[in-house]
Amino acid sequence: MNYYVTTSIPYVNGEPHLGHAMEFVMADVLARAARGRGDTTIFSTGTDEHGGKIAEKAAELKLTPQALSDKMSQKFRTLLKELNVEPDRFIRTTDHGHEQRSQLVWKALAKDIYKNKYVGWYCTGDEEFFTETLVKENHGVCPDHNRPYEKVEEENYFFRLSAYNERILQAIESDELHVVPETKKNEITSLLREGLDDISISRPRNKIDWGIAVPGDKNQVMYVWFEALLNYITVLGYPEHEDFKQFWPANVQVIGKGIIRFHAAIWPGILLGLGLPLQKTLYVHGYVTVDSKKMSKSLGNTVSPSEIIKKYGADAFRYYFLRHVPSYGDGDFSWETFEAAYNNELANELGNAVQRTAAMVQKYLGGIIGDIPLAEHDTGEYEEALAACRFDRALDSVWDRVRGLNQYIDLEKPWELAKKNEDDHVREVLANQVSDLLQIAMLLEPFLPSTAAKINSLFKDGIIRPLETTLFPKFDTEPDA
């Protein structure tokens, strides 16, 4: 079986933040789980680099847009590495391949593209047009970017999105395109029922130069959003490459809730226009706040992913954002809750279970475990959760096992058995503990890959191979700076 999973590609106008990191991690879990099942897997991510906003920012910094993109794109690559997220592909929308293939898409869509005049209020910050009403409500100034909307009248190419409205709606309602969670599915279907307008998919070059040329029209470049969406197929080598033929449609596309419209309306429209199948699942995650507030420089509550990873490690980061941010909703980060989760769950419950087991094997069995029975606990709950992208619940179910193991140890009391010289019994109990830990490691692999690897290397061969450090060392809690 082939498996294809994508993240949205971050726009390179800002630093990588917790939301990006979480999305990368979620997709990585799906990819690792798929590889674990034996599926041939492509996990792709990348960066979105065109558009007026980038050009503008580059100018501010006295860089070329390409130089700015290079620099920012690299930061996202670095973040992936720090997170121990391993995509198979990293596409940049400035890659020649993407540019050329996007033009092929354009040509293939020709029957659904027409030229028209567009009049509207435009915000360079959002790269989007806004309705008259909204503009009035905001007194002519975009609240997100604190700059006035510009009245724009221009010639654009339009994509006949309206023509696909019904089919998109039908696909989503029938779960041919499965939008997860259901609340998001409801939102998008109600939007689709209201009807989609055709969308503008180009910008005049004299206004925005930093983009992909529209084939056959020197005066227009592709609208950045239109072209960015195409990355999901250009990265596979649309139209001719074998990967494209083998891996499209994507099994899961992971996105944040702010861009549903693009991925559940416009993107399916483009795919239908191309005569391609729709992505099978669109998984929509929520937003992450910090200390219950939207992260912002002015509030001074910014926390960078690297900051957390440097102190606690990639697995702790992954753990928190997978389990303690609800998979189907918004979540919050605070050092306090993060550290509580780290200490109680990772260090005390899991780390210590590994530690005490290893210590007892060392102490009572001279480090030799012998035959390890196969643990055959029911993993149905876990599988189901994972299939539904409920990472939080999947980890809940793993932690039930971790707790169960600690309870088992306290029930059997191997140290007492050892004192009574019941050697066989000691060996049996400890082998069961090891067996449990190995299964826990297996379940944990997609989520906490290096933790899983450490547990495996410690126990797998039936002989304890000591680790250099404990799994999750505890730190003195720091007072707030």
Added chain:
RNA sequence: GGCGGCGUAGCUCAGCUGGUUAGAGCACAGGACUCAUAAGCCUGGGGUCACAAGUUCAAGUCUUGUCGCCGCUACCA
């Protein structure tokens, strides 16, 4: 304005098609133990399930209304 969701222990939440004394984790209190990262285990306190009315033998679970949050979308053009 329209559509949708939410309001359950101090905190975060679970409670499927209505049915015994409403659950979990965290936090808090107490206890027994010692293999272990002073970790783990056991026990306990704590809830008029937002409010009101209704349907029903029976409602946290269904209906209606009220209040309070939130999301999507809109009046335009």
